Amino acid sequence: MSRTSLQPLPSLILVFLIGLVACESRPPRDQSSGAQRLIVATTMTVLADLIGQVGGDKIQVKALVPPGGEVHTYQPTPEDIKNVAQAKIVFYNGAHLEEWIDETIRSAGKQDLQIVVLSQGLPVLSADGGEPNPHLWLDVANAKAYVEKIRDSLGKVDTANAAHYADRAKTYMAQLDELDKWILAEVEAIPKARRKLVTLHDAFPYFARRYGFTLHGVLVASPGKEPSARELTQLARRIKRAEVPAVFAEAQFNPKAMEVLARDTGVKVVTNLYNDSLSTGPEANSFMALMKHNVSQIVNALK
Ligand SMILES: [Zn+2]
Numbered sequence: 266m267s268r269t270s271l272q273p274l275p276s277l278i279l280v281f282l283i284g285l286v287a288c289e290s291r292p293p294r295d296q297s298s299g300a301q302r303l304i305v306a307t308t309m310t311v312l313a314d315l316i317g318q319v320g321g322d323k324i325q326v327k328a329l330v331p332p333g334g335e336v337h338t339y340q341p342t343p344e345d346i347k348n349v350a351q352a353k354i355v356f357y358n359g360a361h362l363e364e365w366i367d368e369t370i371r372s373a374g375k376q377d378l379q380i381v382v383l384s385q386g387l388p389v390l391s392a393d394g395g396e397p398n399p400h401l402w403l404d405v406a407n408a409k410a411y412v413e414k415i416r417d418s419l420g421k422v423d424t425a426n427a428a429h430y431a432d433r434a435k436t437y438m439a440q441l442d443e444l445d446k447w448i449l450a451e452v453e454a455i456p457k458a459r460r461k462l463v464t465l466h467d468a469f470p471y472f473a474r475r476y477g478f479t480l481h482g483v484l485v486a487s488p489g490k491e492p493s494a495r496e497l498t499q500l501a502r503r504i505k506r507a508e509v510p511a512v513f514a515e516a517q518f519n520p521k522a523m524e525v526l527a528r529d530t531g532v533k534v535v536t537n538l539y540n541d542s543l544s545t546g547p548e549a550n551s552f553m554a555l556m557k558h559n560v561s562q563i564v565n566a567l568k
Contacts, residue, residue, distance in 0.1 A: 303423045306352035308363045309336050310543040311402060312383065312411070314552045316356060318437040319415045323426045327352070329369070332545045335517050336362060337466075337488040341369045349373035354422050356415065360384040362399035362541075381418045383411045390470045393486060403540055403559075404471035405445040408552060409438050444553055448560050452476050455567045462563070463504060465514040465523055468540040472559075481507045484514075484523055492522060504530045511566035513538050516549075535566050 305326040307313050313328035320326060329345045330336045349355055350373040357366050359382035370380065384401050387410055392398040401407040416434035420427030452460065460478045462469055467483045482500045484492050492500070504512065504526075511533035514520035520536035527534035538559050539549040549555035 300425075303354070303419065303426075304352045305354050305356065305419075306349050307356045308339075308358065308366055309541060311541065311552055311555065312356055312358060314543060315402075315408065315411055316415050316419075318552075319412060319430050319434045320419055321429065321433050323423065323429055324419065330542065332543050332550075333517055334542055335488060336541045337364075339363070339365055341365050345369055346372045349378070350375050352378065354379040354381065354418060356381045356383055356418070358382070358384050358399055358402070360389050360397040360399035360401065379418065379422050381414060383414055390474070392467050392470075398467060398470050400468040400540060401471050402552070403469060403556075404475040405441050405448065405556065406475065407471060409441050412438055412441070440553065444556055448476055448556065451560050451564050452478075454564050458508075459510050459567045461507060461509045461567070463500070463509050463512040464538070465518050465520070468515065476560075481509050484526065485518075488518070497522070497526060501526060501530050504532060511535060513563070513566070515540055516544065517542050533566050535562050538562060 302322070303320065303324040305316055305320065305324050306329065307316055307326060308329050310328045310330065310332045313326045316324070316326045327348050329341065329348060330339050346369055349369055352375075355366075355370060355378060357363050357380075362384075370378065384399065384407075387401055387407060389397040389399075389401070402411060412434055416430050419430045423430075457477075461481050462473055462478045463481050463483070465484045466488050467486075469478070470480060472478070473480050482503050484497075484500065486496075503509075509530075509532060512523055512527050512530075512535075514523040514534065514536040516537045516539050520534070523536065524534055537548070539555045540559070543550050543552075543555060544558075547554075549558045
């Protein structure tokens, strides 16, 4: 039996390792001015991208949930508490998306931490059980409202760079306007009667409302739950009755049940939509890429 891992490290290596850790935890610096970058923490990679678009090289943003991770049922780690404690400002979505974040912020115990809830003040749609549906950002108009809030909040904690944040937000919002127009034009390729969505979890009501789709059911009532046999039968019946051309699963979930449902109903299945997380690969590694990817997948499957 090997005991290598139990043997004490030579003190020289230990000193070297401590040195490395010390270097790593030093706040990053802005390349141009040498000033310290503003440390920002957020929950989702999608929000980290929006924040990064506004902050540019004046900030360093950390998403607690890794790409491909599941935000609804996420279990925060001690590392997350450390990341929040190091941050000057924390952005999260709210509307019951990240039920775990309050505890993480409390555990970080930082008195002067600025906390910004991006969905706050925006009209929220209700999910089935009357709970708010948190997926506002999949409507580009809401994403723009998030960007405005990010711009104002960064400018308030880091007044020296407020003009920088305002400039970048303006440029990015113009790009979001283009994206919004592009989506509306792309959707035109789908015949009106076929603009129907069935997805794995209930992430698309804001998207559907803005871009003219009707929702015909979801596989799981809330993430982390498995559909019962009865729910599956009912959904299959709805798919057939409404002549839904395809069903969609989101990349952060196991698509197995959705694939079975598609086979039983004889409809197409697409298993790589992104909504609550950016992709680890290039297909949806920014909010802009995510929206374009989803729309292309949806248009191809339904047109
Ligand atoms: Zn979700």
